[in-house]
Amino acid sequence: MTTARIDVHQHLVPQDYAQWLGAKGITAAGGRPLPEWSPESALALMDRYSIAAAILSLSTPGTHLGDDADARTWARRVNETAADLVRDHPDRFGLFATVPLPDIEGAVCEISYAYDDLDADGVVLLANSHGRYLGDPSLDPVMADLDRRAAVVFVHPSDLPGPTVPGIPPFAADFLLDTTRAATNLVMHDVPRRYPNIRFILSHAGGFVPYASHRIAAAIVAETGRNPAECLEDLRGFFFDTALSGSPAALPSLLAFAEPGHVLFGTDWPFAPEPGVAYFTGQLDTYPGLDRVGRAGIDRGNALELFPRLAKVV
Template identity: 30%
Template sequence: MEGDSAPAAGLEDRPYRRIATEEAWAPPELFAEYRRILDSGEADVGFASLMGYFLTSSHPQPRTVVERLTSLGPDRLAAMDATGIARQVIAMTAPGTQVLDPDTATAMARLANDRLAEAVRDHPDRYTGLASVGLEDAGTAVEELDRAVNQLGLRGLMVNSHVKGQYLDHPRFRPILEKVADLGVPLYLHPQTLPGPVVGPWQEAGLDGAIWGFAAETGLHLLRIITSGTLDRVPGLRVVVGHLGEGLPYFAHRIDHMHAKQVASGRYEAIRPLEQRPSEYLRTHVWLTTSGMPATLPILFAREVVGRDRVMYAMDYPYQYEAAEVAEQDALPIPDEEKAAFFQGIAEEVFGIG
């Protein structure tokens, strides 16, 4: 097996397999398309901020990230071995297909799904793949998702948040969500940069990316899915979200309180009665991963809010690749059987890993 680096000190084998559940990848063709968009001078300001940094900066940090993103071979496996990661759940990096024109997005998703599925076949004990689709054409998206899951063996759908400023609670995306539910696989809702019309104040303060803007944007997206009643209309939909829920667990009580007031007052047409309180959907339809959020106290808090069976490990490779963060989560003060579920069992159940 390729990738034989010894794990760092303190990351020796445990009585569980560490499954990292939000690990990024991109085919080189996707970056070539991103560069074409950047060179056109017509790129959305948020996209230009995000991918302009990673694809044009001479700093070694973004250059290393881009190099690691395109590898599905020995380099990735060696990085996993060095941090004690037994398996990665791999999906297309943000912003994925969602900045491409519909035809290009569909073609890119098909190429990416084929290539990722090939890597999974080559390393079935190390990789699990999530599908990509071109989201603007729901019919084509449904067809490609069916192919990716039923023919290629991919185990979920990655959506890199908004689709050119539109969110998954919009009725145009419902056939895709219904297909995800029908297939019995999860939707992974992952951040990307805020839409161009609203990114300005974040960007001028240097807060538009992972430092805070990603969480604010994706937390909004998940909350829209909840408060719009989408999970009542598609009750079989299972949603995975990283970064410990993008801040929503911390605000759960306030969201419930204010939602009830808005329903009672009829202030907003968009806010209608739901079958549950908003926070309860975090315990019935949503799973959280710890990607980029390795600190002990926030993890323990999130587990109490959403349920100990709904928080699982992730690294956020290659954006946040730190051996010390794996060790900190190995040391979580929770019972051994819960730690085994946190690192392995929950991911196996949610992503159908046999």
């Protein structure tokens, strides 16, 4: 087992942000109560699971609850909180900056601040923002700015723009569909080819993308007339994390589909509680379909291609 994992899917939940959500009547995300979080508890968890560094991101619902001004204010506050933590622990934490989509102007402004002033490692974008999915042409100004910066973009699911099914919490199935919709829409609108410098990471092994990739490609071909091999190439070109997906059911499809070097370690802590982290990390550690080189790539090496600064500190 490696002693220097890099976790690309770990969240922060600042106390003031959680209190703000609570004042808005939001006490859960994805069907799970907002978890307790602190830098100290994050570091302790990381030490228990051989995680040398974690790239922190804000989970759904993000900061845009309907008001642009509020969304900009809270995106800035969360990003500055996370940046302070990275400065205090540069060898343990990184930052995926949050942006207030669907506010395009606010998002571009926060991307500039995150990169130019906070030295962010990348940006987290929700798969959909109030029903507007990544890939929507209205988001092209954001994509153009991210492309200019050769950004790493972590795509995290949000609530589907529709009702939930009683008894089925969103994190169990809806989140996987949300990520799949975003990936499909990105390829449908040719974003990976129009903005080739962006490196997208799809959370939770890409949702249903690896398993349904040929079916998705067929749908894109029917809609756009594009070459099916090109569509599959674009889908395979995403990066994928293993959060809640290091199982003997999910890993064969993911590893058979993703480009070599495009699978990254993730936990989804603290929204995934520690027993979940233990279970899926343990399944990944004992999966017989990975050799030593492949396992080391997932644990650390593949992430270093995206975040080379961590090679010096972990």
